[in-house]
Structures are given as C-alpha cells and as structure tokens.
Amino acid sequence: MxxxxxxxxxxxxxxxxxxxxxxxxxxxxxxxxxxxxxxxxxxxxxxxxxxxxxxxxxxxxxxxxxxxxxxxxxxxxxxxxxxxxxxxxxxxxxxxxxxxxxxxxxxxxxxxxxxxxxxxxxxxxxxxxxxxxxxxxxxxxxxxxxxxxxxxxxxxxxxxxxxxxxxxxDTAFHATNGVVQQLFALPYSYFTDGIRRYGFHGLSYEYIARHLHSVAPDIARRRVIVAHLGNGASLCAMKEGKSVETTMGLTALDGLPMGTRSGALDPGAVLWMMASGMDHDAIEKLLYHESGLKGLSGLSSDMRELLASGSERAKLAIDFYTYRIAQEVGKLAVGLGGLDALVFTAGIGENAPPIRAQVVERLKPLFGMEIHAEANAANKDHISTRESRVPIFAVRTDEEGMIALHTARLLREAMRK
Missing domain, CATH: 3.30.420.40 (ATPase, nucleotide binding domain)
Structure with missing residues (x-):
C-alpha cells in the first residue's frame, strides 16, 4: 500500500x-x-x-x-x-x-x-x-x-x-419531543414498553442547530424546520435550537419517501401483504430496499439519475417526493405554531437546486416563500429573495464533526473523575 x-x-x-x-x-x-x-x-x-x-x-x-x-x-x-x-x-x-x-x-x-x-x-x-x-x-x-x-x-x-x-x-436529539409528539394511538402500555416515535438524523439536526448561530443568528432560536434530504430523509421542527417534532418514528421507515424506503404507509397495506402470503423478510426487503424513489421510478434511488432522466416514472417519483416534503413542512409548522425559516441539508438538500425549488413552489401559497433562482442554482447558504416572508437556507451538515464534539466532551468528563 x-x-x-x-x-x-x-x-x-x-x-x-x-x-x-x-x-x-x-x-x-x-x-x-x-x-x-x-x-x-x-x-x-x-x-x-x-x-x-x-x-x-x-x-x-x-x-x-x-x-x-x-x-x-x-x-x-x-x-x-x-x-x-x-x-x-x-x-x-x-x-x-x-x-x-x-x-x-x-x-x-x-x-x-x-x-x-x-x-x-x-x-x-x-x-x-x-x-x-x-x-x-x-x-x-x-x-x-x-x-x-x-x-x-x-x-x-x-x-x-x-x-x-x-x-x-441519531435518536438522542429528539428526546426533547413531548409525549404527544412521541405517541402512537395504540394502547398506552405500548408507549411505556418503548413503542414510540424516536426520530432519527439527530446528529445532523444538532449540527445545523449549532451552525445556524453563525449562518443566521437572528433566526437560530426561532421556529425553524430543517429538511435532511439524502438517501434517508426526514424533517425536524426546532424551537430554541431544540427538536420539537420530527417526521420519522419508531424506525427509520416512517415519514418521507426515501431512496429505497417507503416512508409513511397505511398499516393496512402491510396486513394485506401478510394476507397475500409475504413473510417478514419479504416485507422488510420491500419496504427498506425496493420502495421509495427506486420503487416509484422503476429506475434508480439516486436523485441525480432521476433528475437527468426524461421518463414519466422518474418525474412522478420526483413530484411525489417534493409533494410529501411540502405536506410534512405544513404539518410540522402546526406543531411550531408558525414558521420563521426553512433549511435544506444533506446530499439532496445541499446539492439539488431543482428539488429545493419544487418544494418551495409548493409551499409558496401557505408561507409566502420565494426562492432566489441564481442563489439556489449556485448552492448558496441563503437562497431566498428579499421579498420572501420566510427565509430559506441550504446548509452543509457535518454529522461526523458533531460526533467528534460529543466524544471529546465525554472524554474530558471521564478524565475529571
């Protein structure tokens, strides 16, 4: 070597x-x-x-x-x-x-x-x-x-x-979510046994919460929704730099459609699969590996390939993806009692201007958002126009840097004992 x-x-x-x-x-x-x-x-x-x-x-x-x-x-x-x-x-x-x-x-x-x-x-x-x-x-x-x-x-x-x-x-950042936000409508004993909404991508969200103090200090502690859009995808609603609610739940299957994962699904669909003869392993393979953008497009889980493709199925997958993101932003804004900023991050969120533009276009009637075409195309940090009622950002995340900070903190604490 x-x-x-x-x-x-x-x-x-x-x-x-x-x-x-x-x-x-x-x-x-x-x-x-x-x-x-x-x-x-x-x-x-x-x-x-x-x-x-x-x-x-x-x-x-x-x-x-x-x-x-x-x-x-x-x-x-x-x-x-x-x-x-x-x-x-x-x-x-x-x-x-x-x-x-x-x-x-x-x-x-x-x-x-x-x-x-x-x-x-x-x-x-x-x-x-x-x-x-x-x-x-x-x-x-x-x-x-x-x-x-x-x-x-x-x-x-x-x-x-x-x-x-x-x-x-990845779950720890969401420990600040309230009981209502963690519950499923199952018998309460399930909640006490640990069947609850945990949320994921927390290291990414924690980094963004810290970094916003440098990028946009005026909104860092206000009502912010962060869209972590990568092969795995979720949203997080934050207030005072803390997680209030998130789209993922008990597992990393819930919420938004992802590269190969289904996202939110009627539980009845899983019951139908079982009744049709599919066993646990077959259902797990379908939901984790064969669904999401890959399943809808029939082409790929890679957003770059879908954006470059002229196929109707690829367009359908992208339209569904941006529609669901916009839907979930609206839902999380209810939990926050309003919205002061939207932040895109992770592989797609940081590097796919057409996806950001489509999401913002869907949200414009609700929140008065307006994207700045040139800033968005150049992947700038601040990608909204001056007229936009809600500022929009595209911020590079650093989950590994966040892990380093936590590790050094615990090492220092152990050395003091």
Whole structure:
C-alpha cells in the first residue's frame, strides 16, 4: 500500500484527537478531528477536520480512499477481497491508512454514529459491555444500520481495546419531543414498553442547530424546520435550537419517501401483504430496499439519475417526493405554531437546486416563500429573495464533526473523575 507524504494533523497540545467512525452495510467512513476550545462558537468547542477516508465494497470489491482536510491524497487503492472480507478487516486497514495522517498523535478516543439509542439513551455514552448489549437489542428497530454500527464497535475493541469508545445516537436529539409528539394511538402500555416515535438524523439536526448561530443568528432560536434530504430523509421542527417534532418514528421507515424506503404507509397495506402470503423478510426487503424513489421510478434511488432522466416514472417519483416534503413542512409548522425559516441539508438538500425549488413552489401559497433562482442554482447558504416572508437556507451538515464534539466532551468528563 503506497501513500503520499503528509504532515501531522496537529501537535498533541492542540486539543483532543478524535477518530469518528460511521459504519454502513458495505462501507466504513472514518474521519480524524481535533476538538479545541473556541468561545466564539456556539457550545464553546470546535471540531477541526484533519483527515478522512472510507473503505467501500467490503467483501465484494474493497477500495480505500483517504484525503487530508486540504485535499491531499493519502491513498486510493483497491484490495483483494480476502484482505477485506468483513468490517473487522476493513476497520483495521482504514485505521492503518489514517495513521499516516495522524503520525505521532494517535486518537484519544473513537466516536461512533449509532442510529438507534432507544428510550434509554438521550445523550452520547461511553461504550461498555452493557451498552453493547442494550444497543444489540434495538437491532429490529434499525435493521439496515444497527448491526453495522455494532460491528465497527466490536472491531475497534479487538483492534485497539485501550481506546475509549463513545456511541453518539441519531435518536438522542429528539428526546426533547413531548409525549404527544412521541405517541402512537395504540394502547398506552405500548408507549411505556418503548413503542414510540424516536426520530432519527439527530446528529445532523444538532449540527445545523449549532451552525445556524453563525449562518443566521437572528433566526437560530426561532421556529425553524430543517429538511435532511439524502438517501434517508426526514424533517425536524426546532424551537430554541431544540427538536420539537420530527417526521420519522419508531424506525427509520416512517415519514418521507426515501431512496429505497417507503416512508409513511397505511398499516393496512402491510396486513394485506401478510394476507397475500409475504413473510417478514419479504416485507422488510420491500419496504427498506425496493420502495421509495427506486420503487416509484422503476429506475434508480439516486436523485441525480432521476433528475437527468426524461421518463414519466422518474418525474412522478420526483413530484411525489417534493409533494410529501411540502405536506410534512405544513404539518410540522402546526406543531411550531408558525414558521420563521426553512433549511435544506444533506446530499439532496445541499446539492439539488431543482428539488429545493419544487418544494418551495409548493409551499409558496401557505408561507409566502420565494426562492432566489441564481442563489439556489449556485448552492448558496441563503437562497431566498428579499421579498420572501420566510427565509430559506441550504446548509452543509457535518454529522461526523458533531460526533467528534460529543466524544471529546465525554472524554474530558471521564478524565475529571
């Protein structure tokens, strides 16, 4: 494995070094951050990216790509399947690659994105045996994500058992939601047993809540709806920088249609599938992997492909997608008692001007929103006109940076004990 020469990420005295791990089904992303005190930013600390990389095609066609924060290439190389057959092998290799950027400043701790924290975890937590057991029990609620999050945690324990590991949850930011917002209309005993609306993408929303103090300080604590639109998609209503309500529920299936996930669905449709002979695995595959934009278009889950396609089915999928987003914005605005700003973020939200324009056009009669065509096309931070009654923003999220901040905070607290 050949790598280009790089400089150290930083010197040891310049804050905590944190390695952030975001594990998916066939890939692991790692980023190296330095977390420093900065009274000028919201929260008093800042995460500075030093290097990042990912290994994709685990067990199929492994490829490692890593860069320093300034864009310098550390490595871009493919590997034999036997060398990277599973997440354990992938993590060991990726950690070795990023060590080139770290040089003599190894990480003080590792932070993991964990999709589901359940009712027990409303904040990040240092990982121990009990935490692993609790998170494993939540796997049925996040079957696409939780097993891979746990695989990465176990791989780190094997490769670097001396390192502190921290779990940071996509559900935690929504712990501020009220009981009414968490309920399903089932017997109340289900709620007490943990069957409730948890919400997801919380690390992204938490980052946006902090970052708005820099981008738009006049609206940061007001009534804001954030649209996290990526392969997974949801909305969050925020007031005073806290989550009030969100579109996802018990699992990451609920709410908006997504790349391959159905979004909100009449439970009767699932009963019909069962009555027609489909078993649990077949229904799970349909709802998680074959629905959403992919299922409606019959073409792809990738919004870029759908926007480039001239097919009627692709147009139908896009129209349904933007219609449902606008619908959910209206619903969340009821929970907020009005709307002071709309923020788009994540892959589609940050990079697809036509989607933003269609959503805003649908919302214009309700909220007097007007998009600035040139600013929107250029993916500017502020994309509404001066005449727009509700300001509109497109803001790049940084879930990994948020994980680094939580990890460094818990590390400091542990060191004080």
């Amino acid at each position: 050949s790598t280009q020469s790089t400089q150290p990420v930083h010197s040891p005295e310049e804050g905590h070094v944190v390695l952030v791990v975001n594990a998916g089904s066939s890939s692991i992303k790692c980023s190296v951050y330095r977390v420093v005190d900065d009274p000028a930013v919201e929260g008093g600390t800042r995460a500075i990216l030093g290097a990042g990389g990912q290994i994709e095609g685990i067990g199929v066609a492994p490829r490692v790509v890593a860069h320093m924060a300034d864009g310098r290439l550390i490595v871009d190389e493919t590997f034999p399947v036997a060398q990277v057959a599973d997440h354990d092998g992938a993590f060991r290799l990726l950690r070795l690659v990023l060590a080139v950027g770290l040089r003599d400043t190894p990480p003080a701790a590792i932070g993991h994105r964990v999709v589901h924290g359940g009712a027990r975890h409303s904040d990040a937590v240092i990982i121990d045996d009990q935490v692993i057991e609790e998170l494993a029990a939540l796997t049925p609620l996040a079957p696409l994500h939780q097993p891979h999050n746990l695989s990465a945690i176990r791989a780190v324990r094997q490769a670097a058992p001396e390192l502190v590991q921290v779990a940071c949850f």
